[in-house]
Amino acid sequence: MVRTQLSVNLNKVALIRNSREGNWPDPVFFGRIALEAGAAGLTVHPRPDERHIRVSDLKPLSDLVKEYPGREFNIEGNPFENLMPLLREIRPHQATFVPDAVGQKTSDHGFDFSDPDVRAKLVPVIEEAKSYGCRVSLFMDPEPEYTRWAKEVGADRIELYTEAYADAWNTLIADAIVTPYADCAKLADELGLGVNAGHDLSLENLEPLLKACGNVLEVSIGHAFTAEALQFGFAETVRRYNELLDKIAAE
């Protein structure tokens, strides 16, 4: 069982910040709390409309992560919208490609790898991101065939899109839906692809998914993390995730 790493997504800290003038709560301040508490990295999704994370947040966050050797900065976005110039400027450890439309409420699907045009378009931007020193992860619905295509287009990792799993968890059928995620994770291992996971994961629903997959290298968690941090505090929430991740890895 791999010891999965926690990357704290700061989008929702920035969303609260943007509801007023000024820079409080400052994503850098809370990013530092997360890193000091033991988070393996920070994730942000600088959407084109800057509804939460702004382009101006990226360099300060990148500089913050560099103060913590071994921790990683992960920038998510649509490579066919605003992401590539940001990767060229910031050169994060990881770039996670997400096919979100500009005004989309949240990420709600992975790439349509069954479309040869999508696959052809991904190849050069993956190569470009790698030329900036970024590891490339592709946001993906839990379709095992898509894992093969992610490998084919040159990705380093897949990020399993876990909203359907989280929804199933809420209706206690998570055991039934975890199978495609485990199948994708197993195939990824066979193909030499790393496995990340994210979207709607939480302290409550994380364990069965990670145990079923066995090889998830990183979970990026923001929405639930922020709500949990309202209850437990930012540092304590990081501690609880790391305690859970240690427990899962030890079993």
Ligand SMILES: CC(=O)[C@@H](O)[C@H](O)COP(=O)(O)O
């Ligand atoms: C790709 C994904 O599922 C999330 O990382 C994304 O960042 C969520 O975006 P919002 O925080 O804007 O809902």
Ligand SMILES: NCC(=O)COP(=O)(O)O
């Ligand atoms: N890649 C998923 C992520 O960064 C955060 O997703 P969520 O926990 O805000 O749903």
